[in-house]
Amino acid sequence: MEFNQYLVLASLAALLIGMSKGGLPLVGMMSVPVLSLVMSPVKAAVLLLPLFVISDAVGIWLYRKHYSLVNLRILVPAGVVGVLVGWFTAAMISELTIKFLIGLVGVGFCLQTWFKRGQSETPKPASLPKGLLWGGVCRHSNDFVCHHQFGQDRPVSKFESVYRG
Amino acid sequence: VAVLVPFALLGTFLGAYLTKRIADAWFFKLVQTGLFLLSVKLIWDAFSG
Numbered sequence: 001m002e003f004n005q006y007l008v009l010a011s012l013a014a015l016l017i018g019m020s021k022g023g024l025p026l027v028g029m030m031s032v033p034v035l036s037l038v039m040s041p042v043k044a045a046v047l048l049l050p051l052f053v054i055s056d057a058v059g060i061w062l063y064r065k066h067y068s069l070v071n072l073r074i075l076v077p078a079g080v081v082g083v084l085v086g087w088f089t090a091a092m093i094s095e096l097t098i099k100f101l102i103g104l105v106g107v108g109f110c111l112q113t114w115f116k117r118g119q120s121e122t123p124k125p126a127s128l129p130k131g132l133l134w135g136g137v138c139r140h141s142n143d144f145v146c147h148h149q150f151g152q153d154r155p156v157s158k159f160e161s162v163y164r165g
Numbered sequence: 166v167a168v169l170v171p172f173a174l175l176g177t178f179l180g181a182y183l184t185k186r187i188a189d190a191w192f193f194k195l196v197q198t199g200l201f202l203l204s205v206k207l208i209w210d211a212f213s214g
Contacts, residue, residue: 007168014169018176023184026196033203037210051173058177100211106204110197 021059041098078135
């Protein structure tokens with residue numbers, strides 16, 4: 001691994017994380033996969049975690065007047081459980097398996113987004129079961145799948161950066 | 166990590182700026198295409214590694 005290559009990709013990943021917290025949530029999905037090209041996905045997540053925390057703080061401040069309390073009440077507890085499950089299971093899974101899973105979720109997300117029929121532009125009401133399930137999955141799997149699966153079919157918006165972490 | 170912090174902060178403000186000024190549909194198709202290609206590469210690496 002060339003140092004320069006690593007630095008360029010790490011800087012790009014940091015920029016993507018920041019942009020996701022600034023209102024372009026889909027961009028952040030690429031940060032861990034980008035770094036996973038040159039290092040272990042687990043190490044990539046560990047390296048980027050402090051950046052997620054810092055950019056979260058800035059993102060929350062930027063959108064401090066725009067949030068959905070209903071969604072937060074569902075997603076925060078679910079997210080805490082997801083983090084704990086991820087913490088317990090991370091050491092049990094091999095690096096190649098994690099790479100495969102990240103790739104699989106990414107491909108699945110894109111295919112689902114491209115080929116799902118009947119997507120509505122009107123947000124559906126918050127769903128407690130779906131919110132708990134996908135909120136937990138999001139935090140466990142580092143934010144890959146919840147947007148459309150969450151079930152509200154909302155268009156991606158700047159508000160999402162606040163409650164999607 | 167300290168080296169990367171300015172990039173993350175810059176990106177946050179860049180994201181907030183772009184949100185107000187670009188067409189979502191075009192941008193997200195671009196991002197989804199990038200994510201798809203990255204994901205295929207990771208699956209390939211997992212099988213070949």
